[in-house]
Amino acid sequence: QRLFYSASHEEIKTGATADIYFVKTMEILNHMGLARKEVVAEVFPRKSGIICGVEEVLNLLKDKDVEIYGLQEGESFSPKETIMRIKGPYEEFAIFETALLGILAHSSGWATAARECREAAGDKVMICFGARHVHPAVAPVMERAALIGGASNASCILAAKLLGKQPSGTVPHAAMLIAGDTISVARTYNEIMPPDSPRIILVDTFKDEVEESLAVAEALGRALEGIRLDTPSERGGVTKELVYEVRKRLDQKGYDYVKIFVSGGLTPDRIRELSEAGADAFGVGSYISGASPIDMTMDIKMVEGKPVAKRGRIPGIIENPRLKKLK
Amino acid sequence: QRLFYSASHEEIKTGATADIYFVKTMEILNHMGLARKEVVAEVFPRKSGIICGVEEVLNLLKDKDVEIYGLQEGESFSPKETIMRIKGPYEEFAIFETALLGILAHSSGWATAARECREAAGDKVMICFGARHVHPAVAPVMERAALIGGASNASCILAAKLLGKQPSGTVPHAAMLIAGDTISVARTYNEIMPPDSPRIILVDTFKDEVEESLAVAEALGRALEGIRLDTPSERGGVTKELVYEVRKRLDQKGYDYVKIFVSGGLTPDRIRELSEAGADAFGVGSYISGASPIDMTMDIKMVEGKPVAKRGRIPGIIENPRLKKLK
Amino acid sequence: QRLFYSASHEEIKTGATADIYFVKTMEILNHMGLARKEVVAEVFPRKSGIICGVEEVLNLLKDKDVEIYGLQEGESFSPKETIMRIKGPYEEFAIFETALLGILAHSSGWATAARECREAAGDKVMICFGARHVHPAVAPVMERAALIGGASNASCILAAKLLGKQPSGTVPHAAMLIAGDTISVARTYNEIMPPDSPRIILVDTFKDEVEESLAVAEALGRALEGIRLDTPSERGGVTKELVYEVRKRLDQKGYDYVKIFVSGGLTPDRIRELSEAGADAFGVGSYISGASPIDMTMDIKMVEGKPVAKRGRIPGIIENPRLKKLK
Amino acid sequence: QRLFYSASHEEIKTGATADIYFVKTMEILNHMGLARKEVVAEVFPRKSGIICGVEEVLNLLKDKDVEIYGLQEGESFSPKETIMRIKGPYEEFAIFETALLGILAHSSGWATAARECREAAGDKVMICFGARHVHPAVAPVMERAALIGGASNASCILAAKLLGKQPSGTVPHAAMLIAGDTISVARTYNEIMPPDSPRIILVDTFKDEVEESLAVAEALGRALEGIRLDTPSERGGVTKELVYEVRKRLDQKGYDYVKIFVSGGLTPDRIRELSEAGADAFGVGSYISGASPIDMTMDIKMVEGKPVAKRGRIPGIIENPRLKKLK
Amino acid sequence: QRLFYSASHEEIKTGATADIYFVKTMEILNHMGLARKEVVAEVFPRKSGIICGVEEVLNLLKDKDVEIYGLQEGESFSPKETIMRIKGPYEEFAIFETALLGILAHSSGWATAARECREAAGDKVMICFGARHVHPAVAPVMERAALIGGASNASCILAAKLLGKQPSGTVPHAAMLIAGDTISVARTYNEIMPPDSPRIILVDTFKDEVEESLAVAEALGRALEGIRLDTPSERGGVTKELVYEVRKRLDQKGYDYVKIFVSGGLTPDRIRELSEAGADAFGVGSYISGASPIDMTMDIKMVEGKPVAKRGRIPGIIENPRLKKLK
Amino acid sequence: QRLFYSASHEEIKTGATADIYFVKTMEILNHMGLARKEVVAEVFPRKSGIICGVEEVLNLLKDKDVEIYGLQEGESFSPKETIMRIKGPYEEFAIFETALLGILAHSSGWATAARECREAAGDKVMICFGARHVHPAVAPVMERAALIGGASNASCILAAKLLGKQPSGTVPHAAMLIAGDTISVARTYNEIMPPDSPRIILVDTFKDEVEESLAVAEALGRALEGIRLDTPSERGGVTKELVYEVRKRLDQKGYDYVKIFVSGGLTPDRIRELSEAGADAFGVGSYISGASPIDMTMDIKMVEGKPVAKRGRIPGIIENPRLKKLK
Ligand SMILES: [Zn+2]
Ligand SMILES: [Zn+2]
Ligand SMILES: [Zn+2]
Ligand SMILES: [Zn+2]
Ligand SMILES: [Zn+2]
Ligand SMILES: [Zn+2]
Ligand SMILES: [Zn+2]
Ligand SMILES: [Zn+2]
Ligand SMILES: [Zn+2]
Ligand SMILES: [Zn+2]
Ligand SMILES: [Zn+2]
Ligand SMILES: [Zn+2]
Incomplete structure (x- = not known):
């Protein structure tokens, strides 16, 4: 019998903590034959702060077929700055969006508050x-x-x-x-x-x-x-x-x-x-x-090499020279 | 090799997430022959809210020799109201204070925000x-x-x-x-x-x-x-x-x-x-x-049947007729 | 039958839009034999802004026996600065005070708002x-x-x-x-x-x-x-x-x-x-x-060469080197 | 030679004070054969107030082939309430929109301020x-x-x-x-x-x-x-x-x-x-x-009996039992 | 040699603490033969409060030929309410105005603050x-x-x-x-x-x-x-x-x-x-x-039975049925 | 019979205006044989200002066996700055604390307001x-x-x-x-x-x-x-x-x-x-x-050469090079 509601490392790693709509998305895209389209997704924060959680994100996607670019643990970021970019077949990382954003949001919130104290x-x-x-x-x-x-x-x-x-x-x-x-x-x-x-x-x-x-x-x-x-x-x-x-x-x-x-x-x-x-x-x-997480958003910006975006966002990659290739 | 920094259920259950000072406390009390003194400790919140996490707390202390009284999941509480009382030899639960307070604080913060939305x-x-x-x-x-x-x-x-x-x-x-x-x-x-x-x-x-x-x-x-x-x-x-x-x-x-x-x-x-x-x-x-945890404090209020308290608190139990015996 | 309540150019030019008290004033001064006393009147604004309406004012008084000094269309003015000075027998322009002030107040209000947008x-x-x-x-x-x-x-x-x-x-x-x-x-x-x-x-x-x-x-x-x-x-x-x-x-x-x-x-x-x-x-x-008119005031400051003023104002002309002779 | 920049009654009545874009609109609709489509247009204010100017509006459209429904001079209105409705071939009243709204906006602004003083x-x-x-x-x-x-x-x-x-x-x-x-x-x-x-x-x-x-x-x-x-x-x-x-x-x-x-x-x-x-x-x-005009908006809500509206507005007539048939 | 700058009872009683302008006033009025004109003077406060000092005022004017009407120690008063009225030849009390107002102002300030604490x-x-x-x-x-x-x-x-x-x-x-x-x-x-x-x-x-x-x-x-x-x-x-x-x-x-x-x-x-x-x-x-004194003003309201007042005040007595004859 | 409640110079000089607790203190210390202990007391203000009243303080303690150091009339002071230091057997000046502080507080309050006007x-x-x-x-x-x-x-x-x-x-x-x-x-x-x-x-x-x-x-x-x-x-x-x-x-x-x-x-x-x-x-x-007195506090800081202080204050003298020996 389970003692706590917290997720184990295995549950996280296998996508059990994903939001259900990513699973539904993959079913639909599979049905439409689009599941392995190459996409580029970018992550940006809503507020300025200090990035943290990058190491866990890399472990989360360790054995997936994706390239990852990002800032490094402890670097500062501005509102709406691109702090991570992921490139690969969408089904490689789709269901990890919830976990990935949660890792970055929560840890960056705490790191930012600690930096102010420091x-x-x-x-x-x-x-x-x-x-x-x-x-x-x-x-x-x-x-x-x-x-x-x-x-x-x-x-x-x-x-x-x-x-x-x-x-x-x-x-x-x-x-x-x-x-x-x-x-x-x-x-x-x-x-x-x-x-x-x-x-x-x-x-x-x-x-x-x-x-x-x-x-x-x-x-x-x-x-x-x-x-x-x-x-x-x-x-x-x-x-x-x-x-x-x-x-x-x-x-x-x-x-x-x-x-x-x-x-x-x-x-x-x-x-x-x-x-x-x-x-x-x-x-x-x-x-x-008690610092609140810093909300992070992941936007799909390229599909098969073509810029896309939803209303309100600019299609295509937003360059950030501070990003390093992490994987 | 570890993928994430989060603690497993076993680590929590065995006290690995305790603050070090509770370990030191037990070493000292052992040395002084006081480790099994019967104490009564009370938990109170800093703000009003909705209690959540009681089930996990009971699991945390399931096989310990303590009595537990408390409010029930989802009940509301006022600032400084006694929401949980634990009675037993201090070494039975001393090192679980960090985990116990964290469970209640974090879950109650989230539950309270959800109640407002409801x-x-x-x-x-x-x-x-x-x-x-x-x-x-x-x-x-x-x-x-x-x-x-x-x-x-x-x-x-x-x-x-x-x-x-x-x-x-x-x-x-x-x-x-x-x-x-x-x-x-x-x-x-x-x-x-x-x-x-x-x-x-x-x-x-x-x-x-x-x-x-x-x-x-x-x-x-x-x-x-x-x-x-x-x-x-x-x-x-x-x-x-x-x-x-x-x-x-x-x-x-x-x-x-x-x-x-x-x-x-x-x-x-x-x-x-x-x-x-x-x-x-x-x-x-x-x-x-993003709701902040509701800070919880655990105060020792009785030692071997005698009321005690640190400066600023009133010695002895603070009665709360809403508490039920949970264990 | 009249379609609109607005005044025609002829009605304005013949003084039909005057306030009744200027007509009464002239009746009294005539009776007292003072109607053709030479007066100097000055116009000042309540707030800072951009002057506008000067051309219409000159047309209004075109065939009257008065001298006019003033700022030029589009120039800026300060609160209480003298922006126009009229000299001549009072009966030449008395009944045009209402129209003259209205032209300057309304147009200057609009011009000032447009200047801010520019x-x-x-x-x-x-x-x-x-x-x-x-x-x-x-x-x-x-x-x-x-x-x-x-x-x-x-x-x-x-x-x-x-x-x-x-x-x-x-x-x-x-x-x-x-x-x-x-x-x-x-x-x-x-x-x-x-x-x-x-x-x-x-x-x-x-x-x-x-x-x-x-x-x-x-x-x-x-x-x-x-x-x-x-x-x-x-x-x-x-x-x-x-x-x-x-x-x-x-x-x-x-x-x-x-x-x-x-x-x-x-x-x-x-x-x-x-x-x-x-x-x-x-x-x-x-x-x-929708900019409000900038209220203008006309004060009589000289009568037959002698400085006068009502309580609260300084008798005599208030020099302003920026005024040009306009008529 | 013209003394003042104000428009004469004839200029207003013949549409000379229209905004140019209504003229362009009619040229386009004529070219597309749509100029005599029957439309229903409604007028609403941005703020609450007292309606004034209705008599001049009726004179403005006296010999046009339109029906007019509206509140009566001196009645109060609420923000976004329909205060006037015009029905007829669009070319009958299109170019009078500027004048009609201006009459109502300016007079209602003044009447509203006077009502507060009263x-x-x-x-x-x-x-x-x-x-x-x-x-x-x-x-x-x-x-x-x-x-x-x-x-x-x-x-x-x-x-x-x-x-x-x-x-x-x-x-x-x-x-x-x-x-x-x-x-x-x-x-x-x-x-x-x-x-x-x-x-x-x-x-x-x-x-x-x-x-x-x-x-x-x-x-x-x-x-x-x-x-x-x-x-x-x-x-x-x-x-x-x-x-x-x-x-x-x-x-x-x-x-x-x-x-x-x-x-x-x-x-x-x-x-x-x-x-x-x-x-x-x-x-x-x-x-x-000095009261600012109360901005008025005219929206086309029906075209040839079919509800229409631009984004942000609800297609079709917004009923107001207080409207009376004025023409 | 004097130890302190404070005034003795005798100095107060003999008018030594008067403002010099009351002395000058008496010299002028004497010269004009007006010093014994019968006047009625009224005292009013600037703010609401509790009256105090009446006993000292009566002692101050004990052997003067005046009638005194007033509120009684500890009663409350409103801003501008008449709290004391003195009637008699002006030279009987003119030079005591400074002392009289100071006694009432200072004591009433303190009494008012004490009443709030009470x-x-x-x-x-x-x-x-x-x-x-x-x-x-x-x-x-x-x-x-x-x-x-x-x-x-x-x-x-x-x-x-x-x-x-x-x-x-x-x-x-x-x-x-x-x-x-x-x-x-x-x-x-x-x-x-x-x-x-x-x-x-x-x-x-x-x-x-x-x-x-x-x-x-x-x-x-x-x-x-x-x-x-x-x-x-x-x-x-x-x-x-x-x-x-x-x-x-x-x-x-x-x-x-x-x-x-x-x-x-x-x-x-x-x-x-x-x-x-x-x-x-x-x-x-x-x-x-540390309560500030409550400023008091004494106005002459009658001279030889005729109402007078300076600009800003109403000539004649301002009736107050709460006044009692104190002397 | 007494005309006013104010204290005479003799009453002040003989300690009649002292707070009763200083009398009680002396009775106790006498009983304990401590009345002539040599103490050093310091006076400090709660706010910044201009010192006034020093001359009266020196007169108050003229024939007492104490040394006095202080700022000079009219000098400015900062909050909590030591502005006066008194050294001597405690019974020489104990009962004068009330009068001494009152003199300085009241006069400094007035002098400070006057300085602002100057x-x-x-x-x-x-x-x-x-x-x-x-x-x-x-x-x-x-x-x-x-x-x-x-x-x-x-x-x-x-x-x-x-x-x-x-x-x-x-x-x-x-x-x-x-x-x-x-x-x-x-x-x-x-x-x-x-x-x-x-x-x-x-x-x-x-x-x-x-x-x-x-x-x-x-x-x-x-x-x-x-x-x-x-x-x-x-x-x-x-x-x-x-x-x-x-x-x-x-x-x-x-x-x-x-x-x-x-x-x-x-x-x-x-x-x-x-x-x-x-x-x-x-x-x-x-x-x-009407300026409020500037509250002054006198703290005992040395007793028989040993630094003392109540909770919240630092034992011992607080040096201030601006102090001059006044007596
Ligand atoms: Zn969010
Ligand atoms: Zn969306
Ligand atoms: Zn805390
Ligand atoms: Zn503590
Ligand atoms: Zn005005
Ligand atoms: Zn006036
Ligand atoms: Zn508008
Ligand atoms: Zn639009
Ligand atoms: Zn005053
Ligand atoms: Zn005055
Ligand atoms: Zn105090
Ligand atoms: Zn104390």
């Missing part, structure tokens, strides 16, 4: 914490897109593994709540984690952030890499004044080596603001994971 | 055409959520199969472009499709919609179930005046049995407007598929 | 199609003002004749609707019109504009000067995407010599936008014809 | 002072439309004569400026005007309005019908406080029979405000005369 | 904490006005004394900062204050408000009357969520008798919001103390 | 007429602050005396209303005032401003220094057009030496506008007197 964070650490907002089947897809867009690391174990990284993360409020105390959790963390696992401790669970930050700093001494501020909105969230004060108060006690990691409802604007106030690293959740 | 469409047909905007791994998840929210049917083959439905769809512009003509495609469709497959023909590919509608109606006669208007934005999109005129002109020629199916950038407002002008059925794409 | 159209053809929005008695006045403001030509036969031009225009939807077909009208037009009458054919009556444009181009070949797009608002109006596509599709078929003439709700902003998208000529209707 | 003024006197803002050829047309819309009277001599009224008006600032004093003008006016000509004296030329009002009231005693406030914008215009104070101060001196007539930039809102403050009569200028 | 607070305690924002010379005047407007009490010692109240207040952050700890200050307060001095302790100086609230409640037990939340804006200020949580957490520990007193940037809107969330008392600062 | 007026005369809008006890404080901010002079007699100036002012409407005429008042003024008292006559009481200006100019000849325009809002207030016209009409009659003084609802924007139109001097009322 630009706000400059050279500082910026990690995607958004896995908890998307279906687990696409959590690694989303985190990969975030890395293509510019995230420093992923918090999802599978995503990190697939991308050859150590996953990144601290300890959530749950640990403190069960232990009943922040300091004992911090000490245990310090005791048992491997030396290369950075000691970053969440300080807003029970006490005022400044008080807890100083207590943790005292408890762990030089071993402490950073504290994490994740103040809930009910307490005003993480403000720039809070970051500034924590920085100053840590410095006054000699803990100037302790980094400040912030999270909670971050957006590019808030990243910029908190960075200026002294934050050293950023955990971004729903700004990346 | 309310706009009243008793008329409203179908989700959004598979092309999301990663194929979650296309069936999204379409299931749309059905929970109120969509009449799905266009994705796998989704329809899993939900025990016939997938729904017409024929895209591609068929007309390759055949070079709408009428011949319409005739072939009529000829070869099984009798119970509704004849709905797209009429905006080459000619003015009114001209093509009348030509198709003449070609297929009583066999024609409906025409589909999907006018591109470059030609002003599908306006209420267009729907009204097509209706009137069909009626004047005696084709009052021909239904008008509309698609292209539909939103609840546009559904309402076009419905009033005479549209009979609606194909909704990115309004549903 | 600036938007640059060197391209811009024709006034507004006669259908104003009373026929002033249609030639309005079209003359449009030409002073910068229109290339007029569509009203009388206006063109009075201005020594060939009137300009294509063929309206009516011809196509009666003939039942665009191509046969186009062929007849081509057959019977004199060689110097440009072949411009309206293409949005029955079919999609692109389809009809290509059909007309094929039918008339090198004889075709241009097509006219006048898409109704019910079909989204003439958009920049439509102009761009028609241009591209004509070019692809070798009809790059065919011009694109646009009309329908044009404003300076829309002219600019459509011009950029490829439109070659513009037919402007209500933007010009 | 509704604001309730039962009080409201007079059109707008002749000075329009070309003298249409000043009587405009004033007639104002009366249809609800104005009490006209200030233009010819308009009043054609409509069988005594023209209405006071004496302008010019008389006072030449006489150098308000009181002597008032006395002369009183002395020489026929008994039925109401004594209304303008009081803002030289002195504060209150001071001058009381002085005029003292000079003319019971003979004084009213004073007129026309304060220039440089002195704050006519405010509701000024009207209220003038009323109170006149009453305090026993001049409660003296009416307050106001003018200067009046709009429906200002009429309402000043009426409430005590004003008894209103002179409205550019709000009426 | 309406927001309903029956709950609302205390003025605004003395620190105004010059100490008027701090008691301001606090008296706040009480007239509806404040429960004053924090300024002198104001309370003059009004026959016990001044109200807790202990500021300064005490905690010097003692280095909140609990020891709370214990000392409890120990040394008289029994009828309510124990209200400020809890946001060093620690999270919830933590400190519970600690104080434990330390003082049943003696504790309330805690005060005054969270600085740098920590998000006092939010409704914070009030709600403090209430719930106090209740959960059995401290449901402990009241919640809030302060810091309160406005009527915030009072309403925090009251709904559970706050029991409100300390309002700059909303009351 | 910047608008450039080098022209700008006088504070605001005494009538504040309590007479603080009228001289307010006028002093206005002078610090940039006013040219004060109208309040006491303020002028304390500041070593001749108070400035013309004659109010009252004099004209009692005398029944402007010219006789003007003549008397001219006759009896000392030669160095400038002859400035108010001209809007009874007649149009232009008429009265010319009459006054004729009556006083070269003795006339200026006329004052104070037109009430009921007559449109003082507009730039009025100033311009008065200037022109005075000049035309040879009175170009007569200055134009304006008053009535002036703001920096209106000062700029009227100055450009020709006004020579400005009387500003409620813009200065």
